[in-house]
Amino acid sequence: MPTIKTDALPIRSDEDVVRVRQKVRQWATELSFSLVEQTKVVTAASELARNTLVHGGGGEVTLETLAEGTKRKGLRLTFQDRGPGIPNIERAMTEGYTTGDGLGLGLSGARRLSSEFDIHSEVGVGTSVTITRWK
Amino acid sequence: MNHPKTGRVADLVARAQQDILDDWIRQQLGQTGRGAGRISEAALRQQSTRFLEAFARAINGGLIYDAKAPRWDDLREVLKELSLSRAAQNFSTSETATFIFSLKQPLFERLRKEAGGADVDADIWSISTLLDTLGLYTSEAYQKAREEVINRQQEEMLELSTPVVQLWDGIVALPLIGTLDSARTQVVMESLLNEVMARRAKFAIIDITGVPTVDTLVAQHLLKTVAAARLMGVECLISGIRPQFAQTIVHLGIDLTQVVTKASLADAFSLALKKLQMAVVRLEGRPGRS
Numbered sequence: 001m002p003t004i005k006t007d008a009l010p011i012r013s014d015e016d017v018v019r020v021r022q023k024v025r026q027w028a029t030e031l032s033f034s035l036v037e038q039t040k041v042v043t044a045a046s047e048l049a050r051n052t053l054v055h056g057g058g059g060e061v062t063l064e065t066l067a068e069g070t071k072r073k074g075l076r077l078t079f080q081d082r083g084p085g086i087p088n089i090e091r092a093m094t095e096g097y098t099t100g101d102g103l104g105l106g107l108s109g110a111r112r113l114s115s116e117f118d119i120h121s122e123v124g125v126g127t128s129v130t131i132t133r134w135k
Numbered sequence: 136m137n138h139p140k141t142g143r144v145a146d147l148v149a150r151a152q153q154d155i156l157d158d159w160i161r162q163q164l165g166q167t168g169r170g171a172g173r174i175s176e177a178a179l180r181q182q183s184t185r186f187l188e189a190f191a192r193a194i195n196g197g198l199i200y201d202a203k204a205p206r207w208d209d210l211r212e213v214l215k216e217l218s219l220s221r222a223a224q225n226f227s228t229s230e231t232a233t234f235i236f237s238l239k240q241p242l243f244e245r246l247r248k249e250a251g252g253a254d255v256d257a258d259i260w261s262i263s264t265l266l267d268t269l270g271l272y273t274s275e276a277y278q279k280a281r282e283e284v285i286n287r288q289q290e291e292m293l294e295l296s297t298p299v300v301q302l303w304d305g306i307v308a309l310p311l312i313g314t315l316d317s318a319r320t321q322v323v324m325e326s327l328l329n330e331v332m333a334r335r336a337k338f339a340i341i342d343i344t345g346v347p348t349v350d351t352l353v354a355q356h357l358l359k360t361v362a363a364a365r366l367m368g369v370e371c372l373i374s375g376i377r378p379q380f381a382q383t384i385v386h387l388g389i390d391l392t393q394v395v396t397k398a399s400l401a402d403a404f405s406l407a408l409k410k411l412q413m414a415v416v417r418l419e420g421r422p423g424r425s
C-alpha cells in the first residue's frame with residue numbers, strides 16, 4: 001500500500017497536543033474527509049497524543065497519508081513513547097479503567113473512532129499505538 | 136579577508152539612487168514569488184526606499200564592504216524590521232531573502248553601464264558577497280521572528296477565554312472559547328464558578344460552540360464544573376454541542392445523562408427562564424415595537 005505523504009511531530013507539552021490535532025485536522029481536510037470523519041480522527045488523535053504525553057512521558061506521532069487503488073484514501077497515525085509501558089493491555093482498554101485521574105475512556109474510545117487500531121506495549125520499554133481512518 | 140573600497144559603488148548609489156530604486160521595485164513587482172499580493176506596492180516601495188537609503192549611508196565614504204562592521208548596524212536594523220513584518224504576513228524564508236537578492240540585477244546593470252568599459256568585476260564580486268551576507272542575515276532574523284509569531288499564536292490557542300455574561304436576573308452564560316488542554320483550565324473553571332456565585336446566579340449556561348475539540352479531557356472539565364456548581368446550588372446547562380461532536384461523545388462512551396444539554400444557547404436560555412417560571416412572549420397588538 002503506497003504511502004503518499006509522511007511527517008512526524010514531537011509530543012512533549014500541552015501545546016504539542018494542540019499542534020498534533022491541528023496537523024491531523026489539516027491532513028484530514030486535504031484528504032477531503034467529511035466533517036464527521038475529520039472530527040473522529042482528530043478526537044482519537046487527541047486522546048492518543050495525551051496518553052503519550054501523560055502516561056508515556058512524551059514521545060512522537062508519525063502521520064501518513066495512504067492510498068489503496070485510486071479511490072480509497074486513508075490517514076494513519078502512529079503514537080510512540082519510551083515510557084513505562086502497559087502491563088495489561090486488555091484491562092487498559094476497558095472502559096473506565098484509569099491509573100491516573102482521567103475518565104479511563106481514551107483508549108477504548110480511540111479504537112471505536114478508528115477504522116483500524118493496533119497497540120503494542122512492553123513494560124519498561126514503551127508503547128506504540130497505530131490507528132488508521134479510511135475514507 | 137581583503138575587502139576592496141566601496142568608492143565606485145558608493146558614488147553610483149549616491150548619484151542614481153532614485154533610478155536604482157525604480158528598477159528594483161519594478162523587478163520585485165515582476166517576481167512571481169512576491170508573496171502573491173500579500174504586500175501592497177506602497178508598502179514594498181516604502182521598505183525598498185528605507186533599505187536603499189540605509190544602504191547608501193552605510194556604503195558611503197569609501198569604506199570596506201564588511202556587513203558586520205558597526206557602520207552597517209542601521210541597515211541590519213532595517214532588515215530586522217522587514218523580517219518581522221514579513222514573518223507576520225506569512226512570507227516564506229526565500230521570499231523574504233529574495234528582497235535583498237533582487238537588488239543585485241538592477242545595481243549591477245547600472246554599474247556596468249556607467250563604468251563605460253572600465254573593469255567592475257571586483258566591485259560586482261564584493262557587492263554580491265555583501266548582499267548574500269545581508270540576505271542570510273535576513274533569513275536568520277526571519278526564522279527567529281517566525282518562531283516568535285508561532286509561539287505567540289500557540290499561546291493564544293491554549294488560552295481559554297471565558298467571559299461571564301449576565302443574561303437575566305439569575306441566569307449567566309459562560310461562552311468557552313479556546314482549548315481546554317492547559318494545566319490552567321481547572322483553575323479557570325473554578326474562578327468562573329466564583330464569579331457565577333458572586334452574581335447570585337441560579338443557572339449557568341456553559342456554551343462550548345467555541346471549543347474546537349470535545350474529547351475526554353474536555354468532558355472531564357465540564358463534568359467537574361457541573362458537579363462543583365451543583366454543590367453550590369447552581370444548575371449548569373451545556374449548549375453548543377455540534378452534531379459531529381454528539382457522535383464522538385457517544386463513541387468515547389462519555390456519559391452526559393446527568394447533564395442538561397441543549398443545541399443552542401437560545402434553547403438553553405429559554406429552558407432556564409422556564410425553570411424560573413418566566414417566558415419571553417410577543418407583545419400583542421404592538422407591531423413593530425418592543
Ligand SMILES: Nc1ncnc2c1ncn2[C@@H]1O[C@H](COP(=O)(O)OP(=O)(O)OP(=O)(O)O)[C@@H](O)[C@H]1O
Pocket residue numbers: 047051052055056081083084085086092093097098099100101102103104105106107108127351352
Ligand atoms: N502510552 C501509554 N503508556 C503507558 N500507559 C498508558 C499509555 N496509554 C494508556 N495507558 C494506560 O492505560 C490507561 C487507560 O488509558 P485511557 O486513555 O483509556 O484512560 P486515561 O488516559 O486514564 O483517561 P482519559 O483518557 O479518559 O482521560 C491509562 O490510565 C494508563 O494506565
Ligand SMILES: [Mg+2]
Pocket residue numbers: 047050051102105106107
Ligand atoms: Mg487517555
